[in-house]
Structure formats: structure tokens, C-alpha cells
Amino acid sequence: MCLSATLRRWFRLVPVVALLGLAGCDMLEFSPSDHRVPEEFTRLTEKNLAKLQARPLAAGDTLRFVFTGDSQKFYDEAEELVKSVNQQPGISFLFVAGDVSDFGLARELRWVDEKLRRLKVPYLTVVGNHDLVGNGREAYQHVYGPLNYSFVYGDTKFVLIDTNSREYNFNHKVPDINWLQTQLATLDGARRQVVMAHVPPDDGDFDSTLEIPYAQALGTAPNVVLGLSGHNHSFRIGEYYDDGVTYINSDAFSEHSYVVVTMWGDRQFRIKRVRF
Template sequence: MRNVLRISPFLLVLIAPLLLSCDDLFQYNPNQLVFGHDERDINFHNIEKILELPEQDTLKFILMGDTQRWYDETEDFVKSANNQPGVSFVIHAGDISDFGLTAEFKWVHEIMTRLKYPYVTAMGNHDKIANGLAAYRKMYGPPDYSFEFSGHKFIFVNTNSREYAFDGTVPDVNWLRGQVADNPGNKDAIVIAHIPPYAADFDPNLEQTYAKILGDDPNVKMSLYGHNHSFSDGEYYNDGVHYFVTTTVGARGYMLVTVWKGGYDVQRVEF
């Protein structure tokens, strides 16, 4: 006689929701590329929000970065940033994630949506590892992009050379040269990336070319970075371009940047 498993109707009602949702329970992978509508092309959509803001003679924004696994500290950053008056937007200088996992990008983005301001990102070296590049492209868009606002041109470039085995393709200096040159209005240009050109993870064969592109253009006066996990700044190539590096969110710091035609002011903030 065959044994038959009998399930009471009451028990079936209890377990039915679990059976119907078993895909979520058993097939989820923190690296899978599944994004909601509001988790795609974030840079593009936030640039649209920035461009809807009124133009200003003096523009203020925040430079922060390296959120990685510092979720509590990122929460505290948002609270501090929201208390800064007159800020138009936030720049995340890269290393959104630590392991390039889709789940990490989602967790950080969920926190960053609590900002009162739109935010845009540079891609970090940790954002490239594992499946990170594909996740970053879907969630934020291309690593190299630019936009213009309030008399300034913001140029974001992928400088994570080590993750490309120093093969001469990253940073894309030809793209960067074209972006700097394509400035008929002579707007002040600000170049933003994760790894500064004098760091060990930047392709040493491209360092001087990169610096010369910036230094030869009179519209480039400053360039902004993360990666080094500490505050620093200096004019490293004696060419009039000032390089600023922000510390990590984990170290509870960021930079408050104010720019106007021909000038700027950068303050270190600890929270």
C-alpha cells in the first residue's frame, strides 16, 4: 500500500505564499543584475534633476566617496550633508561597493536616496571587480561621461587602470582630451575620477599624458578624486591644476566645494 502525504487545507493556506515566492527565496544571488526602474541610469536621471535647478554664479556641491561596507557611516553622511545649506548636488567619487556585488550597489543607493540633493558617481576600482562593471553600467551608466551646469563642465573619467591590467586603455586619454577641448563657451572644467594620476593604481605610462591634458587647458583649475582613504590636496605637476582627494565615508569625512568663474574654495568636513 502506497504511503500518501496528506496536507490539511489549513496548513496549505499557511505555506502557499512561501511556495508562490520560492523564486525570491531560493534563486536570489547578490551578484545578479536585476534592477528596479528607479535603479537604472541613475547618473542620467540625476543630471536631469541638476539641470532643472536654477543657474547660479556661485555653485556649491559635496565630494564624498568610498562607501564600500560603511553603511552606518553612509547613513550618518546623509544626515550631515542634508544639513549643509545651499548644496546643489553630491559627487560620489567611487568605490560605491567593496566586492562589485549588485546587492552592495543597491544598499548604498537606497541610503543615498535619502539625500535632499541628486547625486552622481565616478566608478571606483572596487566597482569594477567581479560583475561590478556590468552592474555599474546598468545602474549608473557609462563610466566616462560629462555634463555642464552653472558655467562649469564636469568631466567624469574612469581611471581604474590596474583593473584593466595597465593595458593602455584606461583612462581613455583620447576621450578625455576631446571632452576638455569641446568647450566653446570656455566654461571652467572640473575633471572627476576615483584614482588620482599620481597613485600607484593609475597607469604610469598614461600619467604624464593625463596630467598634460589637464595642465595645458586654461579652463581646468581643479580635479577631484577619492581612493586614497585620506584627505589630501596639492598642485602635483606645477601646471596650475589643483588636485583634491576626499577621505572615505568610513573615516567620517567629505569635502564641501564652492566654485565660481575662475575660482573655488574647498573645505574638509568631519561628521
């Protein structure tokens, strides 16, 4: 009798202990490089692409998306950015041009996702040099997914590629030019192509022996319109290789600025910079 009353009293603690246990598990970090995160923070690229494809864009429709770079450790700014982007009419997705994290840690990727998942549209990322520091490569792959990937949305094929050559100590394998050429060779039903990366090809952190092959891959492939990048935290636009491809570098979260890209027809596009 007494025992069962005691037991019942202790059983009342079960939910409390379970809650503490769950919070505790989350906090029991083995190392900052420990990339265990709840399932909802894994395979985000795949999940966000599925969300994007669930709202297809009809052939011939104008495409509009937001393009920014380097979220890094700017969480206050990320909140302001989300508020601003959520007021943009007619956009399909937001693209972060790398350096999602500052220290290549899974916790940071999770903190960024906790902000960006409040966007009304899905977001996509490409890996940046800060995401490859330490064991960041494994953390990025676990939380987001592949370092190189491509997809078709509406009339546009997007090719996203790791261009952070310095993080591989310039081993001449990054960016993977063969992969890029293969991806760009076919339009897969799209009318135009856009390449997204973190480090722009003329930067000191890009393998200089691969700059021209990279530019040629874009310049000779069918209908590549834009080459987008981040890294430098400053806006820049130009046709740097005289081959019809326009290269645009975005501001970063820290600069309180992003770019709205509108694309239509075969090669038409418009760029609008927005302050937030």
C-alpha cells in the same frame, strides 16, 4: 456552491501570495553577480543628472557641491553622512569619487542608493576599482550608467573618467586619454572645468605610462581648475604638476569626513572639510 465558496476563500490569499511572490522574486538571486534590480535602481546617473538639471544654476552664480569618496560597505556611516549633508546650505549635488561598492555587486550599489537617495540633492558617482571587480563593470553600468561621462551645470563642465587601470591589468587604454582630451577641448558654454575620477594619477593603481598624458590633458585644456579623486581614504590637496590644476583627494565614508567645494569667478574656489 461549495466550490465557489472554496474558490472565494482561496482568492483571498491572492494578495498575500502576490506579495510573497514579489519579495521572493527579489530574493531569488541567481548569483551575487546577478545584476537584476527593480527599474528604480537602474540608470541612476541619467536620472540624477535630470534631477540636477531640473534645478538649474544661473550663469554667474556660485556653485557649491559636496565631494567624498569610497562609500564601500559603510552603510551606518552613509546614514550619518546623509544627515550631515542635508544640513549643508546651498549645495547642488554630492559627488562620490568611486568605490561605491566593496565587492562589485549590484546588491551593494542598491544598498548605497537606498541611503543616498535620502539626500535632499541628487548625487553622482564615478566608477572605482572595487566597482570593477568580478562582474562589477556590468553591474555598475546597469545600475548607474556610463563609466566615462560629462555634463555642464551652471558655469562648470564636469568630466568623469574611469582611471582604474589595474582593473584592466594596465592595458594602456584606461584612462581613455583620447576621450578625455576630446571632452576637455570644449567648454560647451561653461567658464571652467572639473575632472572627477577615482584613482589619482600619481597612484600605483594608475597606469604609469598614462600619468603624464593625463596631467597634460588637464593642464593644457581650457580652464581646468580641479582634478578630484578618492581611492586612498585620505584628504590631500596640491598643485602636483605645476600647471595651475589643483588636485584634491577626498576622505572616505569610513573617515567620517567630506569636503564642501565652492567655486566662483573663472578659477576661484574654496575647500571646507566637514566631520560628521
